[in-house]
Amino acid sequence: MTRRWSDGRGRLVVHGPNGDVSVPLELATSYRARTKGLLGRDTVDGALLLSPASSIHTIRMRFPIDVAYLDRHLRVIAVRTMRPGRLGLPRLRARHVVEAGAGAMEGWGVRPGVRLSIEQDPVG
Numbered sequence: 001m002t003r004r005w006s007d008g009r010g011r012l013v014v015h016g017p018n019g020d021v022s023v024p025l026e027l028a029t030s031y032r033a034r035t036k037g038l039l040g041r042d043t044v045d046g047a048l049l050l051s052p053a054s055s056i057h058t059i060r061m062r063f064p065i066d067v068a069y070l071d072r073h074l075r076v077i078a079v080r081t082m083r084p085g086r087l088g089l090p091r092l093r094a095r096h097v098v099e100a101g102a103g104a105m106e107g108w109g110v111r112p113g114v115r116l117s118i119e120q121d122p123v124g
Contacts, residue, residue: 006027010025015116028048066099
C-alpha cells in the first residue's frame with residue numbers, strides 16, 4: 001500500500017471506538033519539511049504528519065509533544081509523550097509519525113491499535 005502525499009494541509013481522522021474524530025493536519029513529506037517539523041514553533045494547530053518516518057527527536061523544540069508511530073496501514077503502533085531535548089527510538093514497523101501538542105492524542109482517542117486515515121486538501 002503506497003501513500004502518495006505531498007506537503008500541505010488536510011485532516012487526520014481517528015477511527016476510535018466512540019466514533020470518528022477529525023483533526024486539522026499539516027503534512028510534511030519532503031525532506032526539507034520533515035527536517036523542519038515543529039522546530040521554531042510554540043504550538044501546533046492540530047497535528048503534523050511526517051512521512052516517511054520511523055523515529056523523531058525533540059532537540060531544540062520549545063514544547064512537549066505527543067508522538068504516534070503508524071504502520072503502513074495507518075494503524076497506531078505506539079504513542080509516547082516526549083519532552084524537549086529527547087531522541088525517540090526508531091520503531092521497527094513504523095512508516096509514518098504523527099506529532100501533536102502533549103495531551104492532545106489522548107483526547108482524540110489515539111492509542112495503539114486504532115486506525116487513522118489522512119484526507120489531504122486539494123492543491124490549488
